[in-house]
Amino acid sequence: MDLIKNWKIHVLALLLVIIAEKIGMQKFGLVVFLPLFYALALGGILSVPKFKILSSANMERAGKFMPIAMLILMAKLGLGIGPNLHMLLNSGLALIMQEFGHFFGTLLFGLPVALLLKMKREAIGACYSIDREPNVAIIAEKFGVFSPEGRGVMGMYICGTLFGALWISILVGIIAKLGIFHPYALAMGAGIGSASMMAAATGSIIASFPADVEKIQAYAGAANLMTSVIGVYFALFISLPVTIKVYEFITGNKNTK
Amino acid sequence: MKDTWADIIFILITTAVLVLISNIVGYGGSIQRDLIGALLLAVIAAGGVFLARLPLLNKLPIVFWVSVLAVVLSVPGVPGAEWIVAKTKDINFLATTTPILAYAGLALGKEIEGFKKLSWRIVPICLAVSTGSFVCATLMAEIMLHLEGIF
Numbered sequence: 001m002d003l004i005k006n007w008k009i010h011v012l013a014l015l016l017v018i019i020a021e022k023i024g025m026q027k028f029g030l031v032v033f034l035p036l037f038y039a040l041a042l043g044g045i046l047s048v049p050k051f052k053i054l055s056s057a058n059m060e061r062a063g064k065f066m067p068i069a070m071l072i073l074m075a076k077l078g079l080g081i082g083p084n085l086h087m088l089l090n091s092g093l094a095l096i097m098q099e100f101g102h103f104f105g106t107l108l109f110g111l112p113v114a115l116l117l118k119m120k121r122e123a124i125g126a127c128y129s130i131d132r133e134p135n136v137a138i139i140a141e142k143f144g145v146f147s148p149e150g151r152g153v154m155g156m157y158i159c160g161t162l163f164g165a166l167w168i169s170i171l172v173g174i175i176a177k178l179g180i181f182h183p184y185a186l187a188m189g190a191g192i193g194s195a196s197m198m199a200a201a202t203g204s205i206i207a208s209f210p211a212d213v214e215k216i217q218a219y220a221g222a223a224n225l226m227t228s229v230i231g232v233y234f235a236l237f238i239s240l241p242v243t244i245k246v247y248e249f250i251t252g253n254k255n256t257k
Numbered sequence: 258m259k260d261t262w263a264d265i266i267f268i269l270i271t272t273a274v275l276v277l278i279s280n281i282v283g284y285g286g287s288i289q290r291d292l293i294g295a296l297l298l299a300v301i302a303a304g305g306v307f308l309a310r311l312p313l314l315n316k317l318p319i320v321f322w323v324s325v326l327a328v329v330l331s332v333p334g335v336p337g338a339e340w341i342v343a344k345t346k347d348i349n350f351l352a353t354t355t356p357i358l359a360y361a362g363l364a365l366g367k368e369i370e371g372f373k374k375l376s377w378r379i380v381p382i383c384l385a386v387s388t389g390s391f392v393c394a395t396l397m398a399e400i401m402l403h404l405e406g407i408f
Contacts (some may be wrong), residue, residue, distance in 0.1 A: 002267060003267075004265070009360070010271060010364060013356060013359045013361075014273060014275060016355050016356050017278055017282070020355050021282035021283030021284075022283075023284060023351075024283060034351060035279070035283060035351065035354075035355045036351065036355050036357075036358040039355045039358070039359035040358040040361055040362040041362065042362065043358070043359050043361065043362020043363040043365065044363075044366070045363035045364075047362065047363050047364065047365050047367075048323075048369065049366050049370070050266075054268070056366075056367055058363070059364050059366050059367040060364075062363040062364035063353065064260075064361045065268055065364075065365035066303075066357060066360045068265055068268040068269065068272075068354065068358055068363060069268055069271075069357045070357055071269065071305060071306065071320070072272045072299060072302050072355040072357070073322050073354060073355055073357055074260050074297045074302070074320055075302045075305070075326075076298055076327075076348060076350060076353045077324065077326070077327070077350070078301070078326070078327025078330075078331065079327045079328075079331040079341065079342060080331070081327070081331060082330070082332035082335070082342070082343060083332075083333060083363075085328075085332055089376075089403055090405065091371050091401070091402055093266075093404075094397075094398050094401030094402045094404075094405055094407070095398075097272060097397045097400075098394045098395075098397045098398040098401065098403045099394070101390075101395070101397035102396060103350065103390075104393060105291070105388075105390040105391070105393025106386045106390050107274045108393060109386060109388055109389025109392070109393070110382055110386035112385075114382045115380065117382065118378075119378060126379065126383075126386065127386055128380050129302045130386065130387065130390050134318075150377070153271075154371075155379040156379060156382070156383055156386065158372050158375065158384055159282070159375065159379045159380060159383035160367065161368050162306065162365060162369075162384075163384070164383070165358065167384055167387060168387055168391065169271065171387075171388060171391070172391060175391075175392070177317040181395050181396075181399050182399060184398070184402055184407065185402055186395060186396050186397075186398075189391045189394040189396075189397035190391070191394065192391060192394075194387075195320070195357075196357070196358060196361050197387060199353075199354040199358065200354070200358070202350065202354075202355050203350070203351050205345050205403075206350060207351075211312050212269060213350070217380035221328075223394070224320075225324045225325070228258040228317075228318055228320045228321045228324065229321055232318075247325050256362075
């Protein structure tokens with residue numbers, strides 16, 4: 001039974017939850033720290049192999065646990081959609097168009113940085129999407145994981161796992177506080193194709209606009225639902241070919257394969 | 258490779274209990290008020306997994322089916338929707354995020370070896386990529402919501 005075999009991770013998770021919620025939300029100027037941030041950061045520190053607190057089997061288990069546990073959060077978000085269905089249907093076009101922002105934003109912001117840092121075809125794998133599991137699978141199938149594109153997507157996967165949610169939690173808090181965007185627009189922006197980044201982004205928006213919590217949840221949930229349906233297909237049939245074309249156009253390097 | 262039902266139910270119930278604790282410690286909840294709500298979230302999640310394993314329906318990801326089931330069960334007029342929404346509304350959204358990211362954190366250690374082998378250049382690119390996804394989608398949403406007259 002898992003509760004006995006991997007008792008450490010469950011006890012630690014319980015302690016992390018209690019400690020994180022006891023600290024509670026802390027604001028420093030534009031920056032907001034949420035309990036999810038402490039839970040993630042402290043959990044990460046506890047899992048550092050050097051400390052020998054967790055075995056790699058423990059960590060594998062925690063990693064397998066996460067996507068299923070995430071479904072609870074998805075259920076919570078989904079339940080916020082029904083009562084606001086009318087409002088969401090009125091913003092249907094916005095929900096569709098924001099997906100283009102999600103899918104091309106990675107290329108638009110990522111590729112210039114990658115090229116500036118002299119990345120080669122790694123840049124294609126790194127910048128064509130948010131590079132979560134399904135996106136890694138697409139690149140692995142097309143190019144193989146040991147190709148330059150494969151190294152790019154794997155690097156981004158690892159890096160995104162380590163820093164994505166922490167970064168998004170802080171970044172979104174700051175952008176929300178700047179007051180440039182409406183909370184509903186920010187909520188749609190939160191539907192990034194990564195579950196933990198989505199949770200972190202939505203949390204920061206709710207923390208900044210506590211009065212709009214129900215509508216923010218509804219918009220974030222709807223945007224996330226959109227991403228979950230079309231994300232993989234968009235990545236495979238549009239994002240990847242476009243990224244390859246743009247990369248080859250800018251650098252003048254054709255794939256010689 | 259599929260997870261067994263016993264494991265899925267174990268994970269969902271463990272998570273629901275941690276969500277309940279998170280809600281009590283951080284957001285003024287109580288066992289009496291929130292126990293049913295937390296368990297309902299687990300039941301809906303399990304229902305979504307069940308749907309996602311049916312032939313044909315399994316073409317779309319589990320996340321999709323859990324969301325769709327939750328949406329349907331919250332639409333006013335659907336039998337039971339009012340009760341489900343009332344029971345779950347006091348479970349704070351943030352209370353659902355803390356336990357999940359605690360597990361995400363506890364799994365991070367296994368990525369560290371791989372990370373050491375990477376070039377430092379991947380870090381700024383990674384931050385730019387995730388920033389781009391969020392900022393560009395928000396910008397599109399802002400423009401479209403204006404055009405649609407939502408605000």
